[in-house]
Amino acid sequence: MGVVKHCPTLAHPQFFLDMYMCVMVHVHIMEQETPDEVRAWFLAEVERLWPLAGGSLSLRKNRCIRPTCQACLSGEGHPAYALHYRIKGRQSSLYVPDDLVEEVQRAVANGRALQELMVVAGTRYVRALKATRRGR
Numbered sequence: 001m002g003v004v005k006h007c008p009t010l011a012h013p014q015f016f017l018d019m020y021m022c023v024m025v026h027v028h029i030m031e032q033e034t035p036d037e038v039r040a041w042f043l044a045e046v047e048r049l050w051p052l053a054g055g056s057l058s059l060r061k062n063r064c065i066r067p068t069c070q071a072c073l074s075g076e077g078h079p080a081y082a083l084h085y086r087i088k089g090r091q092s093s094l095y096v097p098d099d100l101v102e103e104v105q106r107a108v109a110n111g112r113a114l115q116e117l118m119v120v121a122g123t124r125y126v127r128a129l130k131a132t133r134r135g136r
């Protein structure tokens with residue numbers, strides 16, 4: 001977007017009217033995106049969001065097989081992290097070792113960001129489709 005370089009607000013940030021005009025110009029440019037441009041933007045953003053994970057990470061209390069385990073008898077159990085997820089309505093979980101928790105947490109946060117990104121991508125895609133139809 002070459003217009004950004006000529007944006008008057010960069011030269012004169014004190015003029016609100018200029019800023020307003022700039023926003024209007026940028027919004028106008030966004031509407032001129034093609035579906036292919038939206039696709040390229042989206043895929044680049046997804047690439048940046050790796051690692052990705054759906055679901056949520058939480059601590060669960062595991063029980064062991066020893067019949068006289070004090071931790072299990074007290075109800076404390078053996079806390080361990082697990083990634084809880086759902087595929088086609090079926091809920092499941094996957095054990096996550098302590099040393100991988102930080103990494104998986106980042107993946108889960110990225111997964112939530114991806115959901116948001118998809119919503120934005122959808123609106124940009126629909127606008128692009130509409131603009132393409134107008135151009136015919």
Ligand SMILES: [Zn+2]
Nearest residue numbers: 064069071072
């Ligand atoms: Zn136990």
